[in-house]
Amino acid sequence: MPAPQRKHRRGGFSHRCFPTPQTAMTPEAAGPPDRGWGWVVAAAAFAINGLSYGLLRSLGLAFPDLAEHFDRSAQDTAWISALALAVQQAASPVGSALSTRWGARPVVMVGGVIASLGLLLAPIPSHSFAGSGWALVFAPALGTLSLYFSRRRVLAVGLALTGNGASSLLLAPALQLLLDTFGWRGALLLLGAITLHLTPCGALLLPLALPGDPPAPPRSPLAALGLGLFTRRAFSIFALGTALVGGGYFVPYVHLAPHALDRGLGGYGAALVVAVAAMGDAGARLVCGWLADQGWVPLPRLLAVFGALTGLGLWVVGLVPVVGGEESWGGPLLAAAVVYGLSAGSYAPLVFGVLPGLVGIEGVVQATGLVMMLMSLGGLLGPPLSGFLRDETGDFTASFLVSGSLILSGSFIYVGLPRALPSCGPASPPATPPPERGELLPAPQAVLLSPGGPRSTLDTTC
Template structure:
């Protein structure tokens, strides 16, 4: 079906697209977050270290994110609908293939490469389509779609533990293959939409198709550097929060409860923060830097709980800090993608989403294995969370270099940005990317 040129609907079928992306997010990142519960079983079965088994999740995460620009480029050329449907089939095949693994290499190929490649084709096109359907409520819609991560973790963490106890890791992976096949009908719901800001023809050439020319602009380059550092620590709880709880003596279901508490807080914060950001009270880059820093502090707290807590009461303390970490991380996530239209324009948001996923893969590939290495060397995950929390804090400081991230030194309030016309850009301090590569902001400093 050919897309019909219209303005941004700011709702309508966009809510169906947001619901489909909610499920896509849950069956990708939500599933990855819960998959850490299976790592101890894999380590025991194959007689390997935590560092070795961590590469299963790390490879899946890295491939999913590193190949996301390919998913964006294919979506720009063929549309999001067929690309996401094919990605769902590949992801399901990856889990089925891994259920018959005879070695960790088999799992690296099945979950890491095959399932990871499928995930790369579903997330960026789906989330980019949500941004195209909304204007004034864009960050709220993105936050709603990204709630799938936390909601899925809430359901999948105890469900996966039950599957592991009942059917073993092979049966659990086989059933997850059937569940992830639901990504395909989600892709069918992504109705194509043309907007006035779209280029007249699909970009030609590999650099243009992948959107790599965006790195020529200073604002996006600052954003990219901060994102790489943050990704080095942000995904460690996805893989090692459950093993961290298991290491400290919590049973499988109590460890799953820790993951579930973080998931509930994460999911709730994404929706609330999305609504808050759309009000335009605080520039998005400033919110991004603040909640990035709070996420880093949350990771430090997760690592310090076993040190400062009592032997009897640390389990309850871990639940509390896991909830606090979930709140800050949940607020951070929609802001990362919500700030993109203000940096690159609505016409480039799908490509920019794919590039963000690729950037996250650079840190995400090293973070979980580094965490596993530190655990093997020190005997617990304390050093792992401290190091990774420091990386997130460092990236948040770099975000302060984005236009609008630091308050003006003038006491006078800057003029308010008028409401967007036809849904072209978010109602935030806009950063226009000029042909010369130098960005400028619509709000001038009065220093």
């Protein structure tokens, strides 16, 4: 026979006895751990970024061999990377939606297999297939990383994003060695095997349940894509600014080396310009991540400032004087490239670090995918516009000035973001209203993990 329920009288109200702390977990008692396995997730995201963006940036070394074998022009083979990048970024919301529905681990692991197969198959038509695999890995990995960190979130994101530059520095000479040793077929075969390492990296993305997580994954496809985030004013402002920034941000990825050649530098001098910009970019991501986590300046203001500095950096790159001679190392252009790399690298972690404050920690995976899609729109329009201006004017000066102006316009829109964002930690539960006279307060429920998603324990009483 169950024990009779005890009632306590206080101030005329009747209360049920609350469960003990062992049977109920209050949402305030937990939060992002900021340590431990989170750094393993950061390392996995670092590798995922390197095996997607870093590898994609290095594939251009194989284009001359592909153009010769298939009797295609350089413009035709250049579409390999363009299509792969477009598919990767434009399809990122699909990776976010699948991750929201089934979790990041299986989605990233499957994406690694697809990307690997895309490199193992016929090279020209299949790179968009590889891009679809890469689209499944980046947003889920970065979103999972954001769940593990609060105080050091931007630093962790910056660390993960340095995988791009580090991988480019390592894979570029390695790919050239593979091309010289095994030819393009053998090189792509080995790159496919290397890309398969995305699968064990995905296995490291252990799920983390935080208070405030949605009780069940969204069942509607539109809800899974997160399109409802555009109804939030702050996110809409951020989306518009990011789309404009994307129109100029990727131009140096494509045209910085040709611009250096136009300025009179030789091949090795142009390569040095690209290298110093990449090194400045990678170092600034870590430094800016640490700076942002100190809380001295609100993240939206840092985002606007470093975005504006990136646009001004492109202006400087476009306006440096002509440096003549094949033997010249191009001191002014090198200095401008360093300035640009530092500002662009500082901007990168802030774009993703500001998302939890805009959409809440529960929407960060979907928001990451949408940001990638928005930047892909600018990435598809910016480089062709830059090439058109080069053909019309004879050099890249107008190209870099227009690209810098697009970035400055987007940074100006960022000023409309709230100065102080709400806490990006776990959401607090709604306050329980005071009971009416004679009403019993509901007992708290504990949230447990299960394979089918979060569920609640049975209501228990003393």
